[in-house]
Amino acid sequence: MNLLRKSLSCIGFILIAATPALASQALTGQWLTDLQGETLADPQTSGLTWRNDELLSLGDQSAAPELRMKIFRINPATGRFVTAPIPITLSDAVRKSCFGDYLANSPDLEALTWDRLDAQTLITVTEDASRAQLSPVCARKFAQTNSTAYPTLLLKISTDAALTRAEITAVRPVQFPAEANVGNLPNDGIEGLAIDDHQNLYLGLEKNMAGLPAIFKTRLTADFWTRDNFVKVIDANLTLPELDDRGHPINDLDFMPSPVPGHPGYLIAAARNDDELWVFDLTNRVKPFVQPLQFYVSTDNSGLCPVYERVVQTALEGVAVHGQTLYLVNDPWKQHYPDNVQCEVNARHFLKMAPLLFQQPLDPRWFTLSRSQPQPALPGISGMAQMDTDRYLTVQDKKISNPGERLGVLQIYADKAPRFQPLTVSNWPEAQMSNDLESVCALPGRPNEFLIAESGSWQGEFGRLFHIQVLQTSYARVLASYPLPVTADNGPQQQGDQFEGLACAQKAANRYLLVLGERGGEQKRGSLVYGEFDIAAGQIQWSTARLTVLAPQPDHAEPYQRDIADLYLESNVLWASAVREAGPAGPFSSFIYQVALVDPQAAEPLQLIRESRIYWQIDGLKIEGLASPSPLLPGSSLAIGSEDEKLGGVWRSLFAPVGQRPQIPVQQPAESTQPAVTAPVKGQ
Numbered sequence: 001m002n003l004l005r006k007s008l009s010c011i012g013f014i015l016i017a018a019t020p021a022l023a024s025q026a027l028t029g030q031w032l033t034d035l036q037g038e039t040l041a042d043p044q045t046s047g048l049t050w051r052n053d054e055l056l057s058l059g060d061q062s063a064a065p066e067l068r069m070k071i072f073r074i075n076p077a078t079g080r081f082v083t084a085p086i087p088i089t090l091s092d093a094v095r096k097s098c099f100g101d102y103l104a105n106s107p108d109l110e111a112l113t114w115d116r117l118d119a120q121t122l123i124t125v126t127e128d129a130s131r132a133q134l135s136p137v138c139a140r141k142f143a144q145t146n147s148t149a150y151p152t153l154l155l156k157i158s159t160d161a162a163l164t165r166a167e168i169t170a171v172r173p174v175q176f177p178a179e180a181n182v183g184n185l186p187n188d189g190i191e192g193l194a195i196d197d198h199q200n201l202y203l204g205l206e207k208n209m210a211g212l213p214a215i216f217k218t219r220l221t222a223d224f225w226t227r228d229n230f231v232k233v234i235d236a237n238l239t240l241p242e243l244d245d246r247g248h249p250i251n252d253l254d255f256m257p258s259p260v261p262g263h264p265g266y267l268i269a270a271a272r273n274d275d276e277l278w279v280f281d282l283t284n285r286v287k288p289f290v291q292p293l294q295f296y297v298s299t300d301n302s303g304l305c306p307v308y309e310r311v312v313q314t315a316l317e318g319v320a321v322h323g324q325t326l327y328l329v330n331d332p333w334k335q336h337y338p339d340n341v342q343c344e345v346n347a348r349h350f351l352k353m354a355p356l357l358f359q360q361p362l363d364p365r366w367f368t369l370s371r372s373q374p375q376p377a378l379p380g381i382s383g384m385a386q387m388d389t390d391r392y393l394t395v396q397d398k399k400i401s402n403p404g405e406r407l408g409v410l411q412i413y414a415d416k417a418p419r420f421q422p423l424t425v426s427n428w429p430e431a432q433m434s435n436d437l438e439s440v441c442a443l444p445g446r447p448n449e450f451l452i453a454e455s456g457s458w459q460g461e462f463g464r465l466f467h468i469q470v471l472q473t474s475y476a477r478v479l480a481s482y483p484l485p486v487t488a489d490n491g492p493q494q495q496g497d498q499f500e501g502l503a504c505a506q507k508a509a510n511r512y513l514l515v516l517g518e519r520g521g522e523q524k525r526g527s528l529v530y531g532e533f534d535i536a537a538g539q540i541q542w543s544t545a546r547l548t549v550l551a552p553q554p555d556h557a558e559p560y561q562r563d564i565a566d567l568y569l570e571s572n573v574l575w576a577s578a579v580r581e582a583g584p585a586g587p588f589s590s591f592i593y594q595v596a597l598v599d600p601q602a603a604e605p606l607q608l609i610r611e612s613r614i615y616w617q618i619d620g621l622k623i624e625g626l627a628s629p630s631p632l633l634p635g636s637s638l639a640i641g642s643e644d645e646k647l648g649g650v651w652r653s654l655f656a657p658v659g660q661r662p663q664i665p666v667q668q669p670a671e672s673t674q675p676a677v678t679a680p681v682k683g684q
Contacts, residue, residue, distance in 0.1 A: 024275075024292040025363075028308060029356035030079040031297075031349055032072075032329070037080065039354035043067045046191070047112035047252060048318025048329045051119060052163070054082055055327055055357075057318055061108035061128060062334070068106050071122075071157075071166050076327060079357040083164075088157060091169045097228075098138030099153055099171050102129055109155075110317075111193040111204075111252055115220065122157040122166070125174075125193055125203065129153075130186040142173050142230065147182040151175075152190050154201075156225050174203070175230035176216065183209035191317065192253030195220065196265055196282065198427050202236055204269055206249035213240065213250040215267070215280070219431055237403060238267070238280045241290050247273055251331075252319040259367060262475030264426040266366065268326065270316045277319075277326075279366045283424045284403070289366055297346060297356060305343035311356070313339045321362070328358040378420050379408070380649040381641030383439040383502070383566060384625030385450060390632055392651075393423070393470065394625065394641060395437040395452050400462070406434045407452070407468075407476060410641075410651060414632040418651050424474060429481045435462040438624070439502035439566065443467075443512060449479070451504060451533075453516070456497040457486045463497075465540070484516070485529055485542035495522060500624065501567030503574060505600045510535040513600040517564035517576060518546070525549060526563030526578075528596060530606055547606055549595050551578050552614050565590070568626035568638075572598050574606075577623040577640075584645040590623035592616040592638070621650055629653055 031039045044063035049056050055074040059067040070085035090103055108128040115121035129150035134142065145151045151173035158169040174190070176182045182205065192204025192215075199221075205214040216233035224231075241248075251272040256279070258265045264282040271278050279289040296308040313336040318329035332353040341347045382397040392410040405422035412418050428434065438455040448470045457463030467480045488496035501517025512533040520526030526549045531542035551563035561580045568575045576595040581588050591614040597607040618640070625641030636653035643649060 024294045025360065026294045026296060027328070027358045027360055028296045028298060029311070029330075029358045032074065032355050032357055033078075033080045035081050035084060039349045039352065040067075042332070042334075042353040043072065043355060044331050044353070045072065045329050045355045046110045046317045046331050047124065047193070048320040048327060049112045049114055049122070049254070050076075050320045050322040050327070051114050051122075054163075055320060055329075056112060056114075056122070057329055058088070058109050058112055058124065060110055060331070061106050065106075069109070071112075071163075073163065074357065076322075076325075076357075076359070086163065086166050089165070089167045091167055094168050094171055097171055098134055098142065099151075099173070102126075102132035102150070103153075103155075103168060103171070105132075107153075110189075110191045112318075113193040113195055113201075113254070116195050116197070116199065117220075120159050120161060122159060123193060123195075123201070124155050124157060125190045126153040126155065127189040127191065128186045144175060144230075145173070146176040146178045146180070147174075148184050148186050148189065150186070151230075154231060170225035172225070172227065172231045175232045177232075177234060180214060180216070180235060181209045182214070185209070188249065191249070191251045192269060192319075194253035194255045194267055196255045196267075197257060198264070198431070200431055202253055202255075202267060203233060204250035204253040206251065207247065211245055211247060212243060213248055213269075213271075215250065215253070215269075217431075238282075238284050239287055241278060241288055249273060250278075251315075251317045254319045254321045256321045256326075256362070256366070260475060262426045262471035262477050263424065268319055268321060268366075270319045270328070272316050275314070275316075283405075285405075285422070285424070291363065291366070295356075295358070299343045300345040302345075305345065309340075309342050309346065311340050313337055314356070324362050326360050326362055328360075330355050378410070378418065378649045378651060380643035380645065381410075381625040381651065382437060382500075382643050383452070384410075384627045384639070384641045385440045385442045386628045386630075386639070387442070387448070387470070389630060392627055392639065392641075393440055393442075393450055394420075395440045397436045397438055397455070397643065398434075400433060400435040406437050409470075409474075412630045412632055412651075421474065423470065423476050425468070425476050425478060427477050429464075429466075429478060434464070434466070438498075438500040439517075441502045441504035441514075441567075441569075443504055444506040445509075451502060451514070453484060453499055453502050455499055456484065456488075456490050458490045460489060465502075467535075480538060482540050485531065500562070501564045501576060503567045503569040503598075504533075505569055505598055507532065507600045513598070513605055514540065515567060515569075515574065515596075515598070515606065517549075517567045517595075519565060520549075520563040521561050526551060526576075528564075528574075528606055528608075547596075547608055549576070550608055550610060550612065551576070551595070552591070552593055552612055564595070565622070565624045566626045567595070568628075569598060570628070574598050575626055575638075577626055579622045579624070581622055581645070585647060586620070586622075586644065588620060588622040588642075588644060590618045590621055590642075592618075592623065592626070592640075616654055621652075625651075 042064040045057045046060040057072045069088045073082040110127045156170035188206040194202045203216045215236040217236040218233045252270045256266040267280040269278040277291040295311040299305040314330045315333040317331035320327040383395040407423035436455040440452045443449045453465045463486045470476045490496040500519040503515040505513045518527045527546040565579045574596040593612045621642040624643040627639045629636035633653045637656045638654040
């Protein structure tokens with residue numbers, strides 16, 4: 001709190017800057033008042049949240065003694081207290097904890113939010129604890145903060161339904177990532193908290209050792225407050241505005257839902273030193289929207305002063321979103337707040353450190369930054385399924401360390417090149433994005449629902465199949481996730497299962513036959529494994545047996561390479577693509593063949609084709625996507641997409657081979673397997 005502070009105001013807004021993109025909004029504030037209608041004397045309002053038609057705030061360590069450790073209930077229309085400040089007490093368990101002494105002696109409370117699953121749980125955070133010290137035992141247990149010597153503390157405040165009492169009932173110390181370089185800066189810690197629709201808790205840091213703000217996150221799990229170890233937060237991976245080295249702290253956060261179904265929403269941050277709001281799109285597809293602000297307060301209309309006087313030192317430290325309105329409150333900086341004194345009518349309010357409440361409608365421009373733009377270049381296609389006559393859903397094989405979208409929609413035209421648009425997934429399970437998506441299939445009879453699968457597990461993680469729903473051309477959500485039937489884990493020293501094909505066929509209402517294709521390679525043939533997906537029960541039964549495929553080879557003298565790079569089910573014929581590659585820049589070669597006959601109702605639903613032949617050979621492309629042809633392109637037999645590694649991707653439509661059209665083969669089964677199954681695997 002030793003940096004230059006500024007703030008906000010509101011009732012209406014006008015554009016006053018010359019540049020439209022950076023036009024300031026002028027906000028007019030109203031004084032916060034107590035039950036008697038008097039402005040508040042030095043409450044140091046640090047944090048703001050909406051709960052049950054009220055605004056809630058609290059005072060930090062530097063507030064007037066009688067206003068410390070109190071919750072303020074504020075009427076949002078008038079800025080007046082609803083009740084006297086509510087004392088925040090400590091439970092016996094918290095008093096006896098490692099942090100009891102500090103919390104019992106005017107802790108520096110900063111920021112305030114409420115648990116979206118429990119309206120009677122508020123959450124706050126501590127900042128400056130430089131005067132506190134842990135016992136030797138506790139110091140050993142909580143030494144590795146990667147920040148201040150005394151840990152930052154997340155506090156659970158339990159209230160009654162009427163909010164007549166408030167008690168700190170649980171405490172969790174925070175451990176920051178070492179690479180975040182937070183540093184031992186006791187007075188420049190966490191000052192913002194926000195919770196999104198998926199119970200992700202975001203923490204806004206004033207500044208790190210590089211002098212830059214940061215946003216971290218963790219997940220509010222069901223057992224979050226019962227643990228007594230560190231909360232290990234991670235970087236939220238949100239791009240900051242372009243900043244210089246003059247100090248640009250974040251001093252509060254709140255979550256702003258998106259009006260677009262499936263979009264993960266936004267964070268609004270108060271950039272105190274800049275008189276700005278920063279609006280972060282949680283897809284992190286674009287830089288944050290920067291909204292400059294100017295602040296005013298009315299006078300007495302006596303004619304001796306302007307009708308509104310400018311507030312030049314505001315020190316904004318509270319942000320709350322409710323409905324279509326944004327509320328803001330300041331935390332007067334004692335050293336500079338008197339600099340605002342101009343007219344006598346407001347002089348006493350500035351001198352007593354009285355805060356101001358501002359409000360403004362949400363700006364529609366804040367919601368437009370997430371709209372994904374079509375990309376001129378087509379990324380690699382690792383799997384593809386037709387959505388309708390002119391659109392295909394595609395997946396990308398990005399590893400977990402690579403940011404960005406994993407899905408996309410490919411728009412096909414009869415007279416021009418395809419257009420690709422990324423597809424945002426709003427709720428990856430456990431906030432963990434997919435790792436190496438390699439296949440996708442549409443669920444028959446369920447419009448806009450698909451299954452997408454990772455290639456396999458990596459050192460015990462991943463290896464998931466996701467049931468998703470595409471909500472619009474830009475957004476999707478995960479309905480459930482299931483483990484793949486992994487028999488061999490991948491790792492630095494071992495290549496395990498590599499599933500690169502997936503096909504779906506309906507067995508009955510809400511029941512589907514799933515077929516996975518393991519690619520093979522490195523002297524190993526590819527294979528098929530099948531399972532039954534029961535959507536109503538939320539489980540998949542995978543067969544234990546695998547069928548080794550009999551892929552034709554263009555040159556049998558060469559080693560076997562990736563017999564299955566994708567699968568496509570046409571009627572009862574299962575097609576596969578096989579690929580060869582010399583390296584990440586090629587050369588590539590692909591061939592497409594019929595691998596099996598499929599009967600979803602049979603006890604043995606797959607019959608391998610003994611002597612399949614190559615129907616198409618495509619040199620120069622690594623075909624990892626097979627799908628139904630588009631009727632916009634008459635005469636086409638198959639749609640293909642390539643994953644050409646460093647060279648990107650290509651989408652094409654194929655004609656039938658010269659002089660013939662592939663026929664459905666009639667034959668006896670090539671191999672027979674018993675339909676042994678494992679125990680059902682429930683969705684997550």
